[in-house]
Amino acid sequence: MRKIKQQWIIFFFLLGIIGIVASHYAYADVVQKTDRFYGTTKLALKNQRQETIPILMYHHLTQNEKELNAATVSVEKFKWDMAYLKQEGYTTLHFRDVLDAQLRGISLPPKSIIITFDDGYRSNYQYAYPILKQMEFKGTIFLIGWSMGRNFHKDGVTPIIPHLTWKEAREMYNSGVMDLQHHTYDLHNGKEEAPYHGMGVDPYTGETEEDYSARFLQDTLLWKEKIEKEVGNYVFVFAYPYGQGNLIAEKILKENGFYFSLLTGQGTERLPYSNHLLSRINVTEKDSLKELLEKFYSMSNHSTEMVERKEQ
Numbered sequence: 001m002r003k004i005k006q007q008w009i010i011f012f013f014l015l016g017i018i019g020i021v022a023s024h025y026a027y028a029d030v031v032q033k034t035d036r037f038y039g040t041t042k043l044a045l046k047n048q049r050q051e052t053i054p055i056l057m058y059h060h061l062t063q064n065e066k067e068l069n070a071a072t073v074s075v076e077k078f079k080w081d082m083a084y085l086k087q088e089g090y091t092t093l094h095f096r097d098v099l100d101a102q103l104r105g106i107s108l109p110p111k112s113i114i115i116t117f118d119d120g121y122r123s124n125y126q127y128a129y130p131i132l133k134q135m136e137f138k139g140t141i142f143l144i145g146w147s148m149g150r151n152f153h154k155d156g157v158t159p160i161i162p163h164l165t166w167k168e169a170r171e172m173y174n175s176g177v178m179d180l181q182h183h184t185y186d187l188h189n190g191k192e193e194a195p196y197h198g199m200g201v202d203p204y205t206g207e208t209e210e211d212y213s214a215r216f217l218q219d220t221l222l223w224k225e226k227i228e229k230e231v232g233n234y235v236f237v238f239a240y241p242y243g244q245g246n247l248i249a250e251k252i253l254k255e256n257g258f259y260f261s262l263l264t265g266q267g268t269e270r271l272p273y274s275n276h277l278l279s280r281i282n283v284t285e286k287d288s289l290k291e292l293l294e295k296f297y298s299m300s301n302h303s304t305e306m307v308e309r310k311e312q
Contacts, residue, residue: 052300056281079131115132129172129175133175169231182223201216220253261275262279
């Protein structure tokens with residue numbers, strides 16, 4: 001009897017080891033595909049044809065026409081865009097849906113799309129969140145650390161567009177509607193705000209690679225840990241301020257658990273094949289979402305044909 005029990009213990013032990021090894025290789029396969037398709041055209045799913053997934057980018061939503069600009073759309077425009085996606089049968093995704101599909105080697109729903117918001121404005125909570133909730137859609141907000149819950153700039157005097165509070169962030173995440181991800185803690189600075197002209201995650205003038213790597217890593221881990229502590233979600237997606245990334249930052253992100261990195265809106269002309277340096281479609285007040293998506297798919301089909309010819 002004791003011998004039989006020992007055999008069962010050994011059996012389950014070996015089964016657990018096999019599971020761990022299998023899981024390791026599943027994650028390794030995602031990383032390998034990230035490197036293999038670096039700089040080409042679409043999101044890669046393990047053992048599947050590359051998926052064409054448009055990523056929309058919004059920032060601030062407003063009801064004041066005077067505030068409209070390249071980074072601000074009206075609430076009415078956003079409603080129309082979401083109604084169009086609903087009417088056309090789109091399925092909205094969080095990035096964890098994509099990662100899960102990659103690890104499991106399964107296809108995503110047809111007409112999948114990702115909706116993102118940069119900077120963490122309170123209008124995302126006031127307007128975008130209830131609209132998405134009503135449509136049963138999903139969205140992802142990329143938060144800036146220093147501006148959480150603030151109405152004034154770092155000097156405490158200059159007004160800024162109001163930003164989300166932690167309470168609002170937790171409510172949206174717990175609803176299952178919004179995911180919350182990384183847009184740096186304190187690197188979202190223009191040239192006029194950063195010393196030695198280091199814009200966004202760019203190195204400062206004269207900064208050594210060692211100093212730059214340490215500065216970027218410190219900011220990245222500080223904000224990743226803070227979001228996870230305050231909200232309870234898994235932070236594994238990084239959106240570059242101003243859409244400016246570099247190979248040093250990419251290496252640090254990959255080494256520290258970031259499976260996706262995003263640029264800002266580059267129209268529909270850059271559509272990477274990997275999980276990294278993904279371009280997004282910036283949606284402005286004047287843009288027709290229908291036309292933007294038609295252009296996206298046209299460009300995607302063309303790039304797919306080019307890659308397939310090259311592989312032949």
